[in-house]
Amino acid sequence: MDLLTAQYLLTEPGRLLLAEAGALLAAKAEPVVALTRLRKTAAPEIAAAAWEMAASRRKGARKFGESAEAMYFVGEALEQASSAGAAAYHAARFVEAGVTALTDLCGGVGGDAIAFARAGLQVTVVERDPARALFAAENARALNLETKITVHCADAAEFSVTTEAVWFDPARRVDKRRVVAPEDYSPPLSLVNDLRDLGVAHIGIKLAPGIDHDVAAQMDAGLEFLSDEGECKESLFWTGRLRAPEPVRATVLTPHAIHALAGTPDEDTDYIPPASSDEGGxxxxxxxxxxxxxxxxxxxxxxxxxxxxxxxxxxxxxxxxxxxxxxxxxxxxxxxxxxxxxxxxxxxxxxxxxxxxxxxxxxxxxxxxxxxxxxxxxxxxxxxxxxxxxxxxxxxxxxxxxxxx
The missing domain is CATH 3.30.2130 (VC0802-like)
Known part of the structure; x- marks a missing residue:
């Protein structure tokens, strides 16, 4: 979404247009009918953006609950955003490590930042896309978290970090194409090594669940895999005080609890003979x-x-x-x-x-x-x-x- 469209959606006419788009979506209006209606009061590109925002808010409810109705999203950023449970877990890890302030690099529209702020952390969000940065600031205001969240529209690779902790969630899609190699992320994963060289010790990194274990070992980081609703949603690297003593951890989020299984990877543990043909109930x-x-x-x-x-x-x-x-x-x-x-x-x-x-x-x-x-x-x-x-x-x-x- 371009910046001018994003800015318009934050104006009073833009908010009224979004309300109308939401009502049409709730009434199960066909997209063609809804867009025709919206174009009576807005330019075609603005009407399309409002309709897309209404749909994103509905999708966002799965990750942000009732807060989604007051929030602003960009489609791709919403797809990569952590679920509410996962974001709360990320925040809890920083709190447990004694962190009070952190920098959220590649913060998108502020999904994780909201959880960090709600956990009592002071958050500096860095997002290079102007529309996403604008929405991150608006989302903080809409949820009464503007005193806890400061947003900078800047390139994470060039931003001067002043906090002792960082949350890093690099883009894993470039030109709408999923990338696998860590150095193809935007910014590349090697930015973490630059931060550590500058004295940032406590870093949490969110990556795709398919990451190779060796990548964490090469970065001297703790490795964790997070499951939510029966699906492995993400891998996490942790450094400094955020790092657990065990080599690897599997964490399962359930509606009422967090369960962690920690240990040594199978390839480094004792062999277990397979079950016999008649064994087990x-x-x-x-x-x-x-x-x-x-x-x-x-x-x-x-x-x-x-x-x-x-x-x-x-x-x-x-x-x-x-x-x-x-x-x-x-x-x-x-x-x-x-x-x-x-x-x-x-x-x-x-x-x-x-x-x-x-x-x-x-x-x-x-x-x-x-x-x-x-x-x-x-x-x-x-x-x-x-x-x-x-x-x-x-x-x-x-x-x-x-x-x-």
């Missing part, structure tokens, strides 16, 4: 953050479990142990996988609906479900995987939360 599917953190063996120890195969992140255990780090299923039956055998087993149990999961085998869940001819009222989960060179099927039922120990 419960099947565990580790949370994606546990898998990305390479802490499956650590989890296996905690659950008294064994992997179905050394190369596959599925676990089998003789007993049910409640854990936030995996989804538990009660095993009903297990057998060598052949499609006809699976079909027969499901029909014998009156299964009419299935969820199919797979790892380590070439079968696609959607194709298997499409082939199955099911009759019945029961629902079951089918896990297709392998033990050594043998493909197996596990029929199981998910353990409901209230049944967990």
């Amino acid at each position: 419960y099947f565990y599917e580790p949370d994606p953050a546990v898998i990305r953190a390479h802490l499956v063996r650590t989890l296996a120890h905690d659950l008294n479990a064994a992997p179905v195969d050394p190369q596959i992140a599925y676990l089998i255990a003789p007993e049910l142990i409640s854990t936030p780090f995996a989804t538990a299923y009660e095993i009903v039956e297990r057998f060598p996988y052949h499609f006809k055998t699976l079909q027969k087993a499901l029909n014998a149990r009156g299964v009419g609906r299935v969820v199919v999961k797979k790892r380590g085998v070439p079968h696609e869940p959607e194709a298997v479900i499409k082939q199955l001819k099911l009759k019945g009222t029961e629902e079951m989960t089918v896990v297709l995987t392998r033990m050594g060179d043998k493909q197996i099927a596990i029929l199981c039922r998910r353990v409901q939360e209230e049944k967990r120990l």
